[in-house]
Amino acid sequence: MKNLLITMMLILFGAANLMSGSAVTIKGSDTLVRLGQRWAEEYMKNNPEAVIQVSGGGSGTGIAALLNGSTDVCEASRDMKEKEYKLAEKKGIKPYRVSVALDGIAVFLNESNKVKNLNFAQLKGIYTGAITNWKEVGGNDTRIIIYGRENNSGTYSFFKKQVLNKEDYSDYTQTLPGTAAVVNAVSKDKNGIGYGGIAWAKGVKFAAVAKNEDGKYVIPSLETVSNGSYPISRDLYWFFNGKPEGELKKLVNWVLSEEGQKVAEEIDYVPLSKERAKASLVK
């Protein structure tokens, strides 16, 4: 009995040691987790001695982990909030931010919806509850059913800042866990509207979006997001504690290399333009 206990403990400690040895942990945004995993796989293929662990949980979780020192890299689909920067300062952590890819936020409509184009004013009206009928934006005479993301997701904050001018979402916004659930709901609800990353859409159509009423309405795609003509796009970040060095520096510079960015494009993320990727490199 006693021997068994001791052996078990030894095994546990051994495992813990092995894991903490040279492993790099990446943690954070659910938007980015798929990309992080692909990058880790490719990187480990080229550098067999490297061990990288990637997990999701959300941008907030990742940032909290960075501030607690329990992750080397934090993936985030939003910048850190002022409160979080303050907390970092208090804990003696110096966040270092690198843009690693872009993300376009598409507006999803049911495939049977007559509406094709929406501008920012209309989107804001719909999502704040000022516009409640599809008739008002050129559709059928039915109520608009609004779907959105949970109020702590990076996508929620981003859409709120960029499109709603920081005003509150309507109380009637149904929030769903994850973009996949939003897409599913809109695909089943002919009066539904939703938003989320462009990599996710199956069974719904994208609305063409313009910043102003008489502006150019653009459908989101890899090209239109990458060249900046689609108006709702954002940077996706990696945060480090201090300027990355050694293994971490090698990893992030590989991610920003042509090879790394190509991996992103292969799984429907939007790569940085070549100039931006170059500018982001850690020297």
Next chain:
Amino acid sequence: MNMKELKFKQKSRLWEFLGEKFIAVNAFVALIAIILIFIFIFKEAVPIFTDPEIREEVTLGKMVFKQEFYEGRDAKWSWQPNSEVPKYSLFALFIGTLKAAIIAMLFAIPLGIGAAIYSSEFAGKRMREIIKPVIELLAGIPSVVLGFFALIVLATFLQNLFGLTFRLNALNAGIALGIAIIPIIFTVAEDAMTSVPRSLREAATALGANQWQVSLTVVLPAALPGLSAGVVLGFGRAIGETMIVLLASGNAAIISANFVDSVRTFSATIAAELAEVVFGSGHYSVLFFIGSLLFVFTFIINFSGDMLLTRIKSRFQGKMN
């Protein structure tokens, strides 16, 4: 007694001693874990009452009463924690939690109790051996699967059936919750009814009562505390269940008496928001405060359920009046 027997006896005593200590430790670990969990949850909620910085953002009053969030606009209840002006009205969530739980109970009580009466009173032995395990098997369905089923299938079905505006609503979530609760109500109620002493049934039959009369006027009243215990325990589960409501309710914090509007519940709010909340912020404390509330609610509910079960036991042992 020879030496060999003696040795065996000593050895087995040692093992008994160790075994007893081992299970005692297990029992205490569970108890201590629960106490520690509660202390931890409550500790994280305390800043709402003590931290001046957080109190500017949220107080008990702000969580309960209508607030005038913007000058010149009507006071209202609103759950918008990630706003320029954070709004933490728990009232909207309370209504949502209650609505989903009430529908779940309305759906599950008749089915659960009805099934229990049939199974314990009317079903033949063969039938009973099929019904009981099948209903109890329902309890083994992971709630995320039930929630997913409600999100994809049930919601569409209900919308087409009633022509509902909102696909995901309290009705949809309530029915899915009800399915999760039926086995709880059924099992407890069925056990209570089958454990009604034979002597009671025999006495009633001897007085000329038929099967219906025996069941409804003798067995049912005798087992009533057990039936209530089932209902109460089911209600506790309905309040605390998370995954089903998170997926099936639409999660919009609307205050209305309409049972086909979307609802947002306490448990779903914690599940959805805790993962990304800024650590140590007002919002973080509010979520833990909700957690403490849920903990206290379910504790009281489960405790009263257990009290009822103890009562039914003493009733059948003839200790009652």
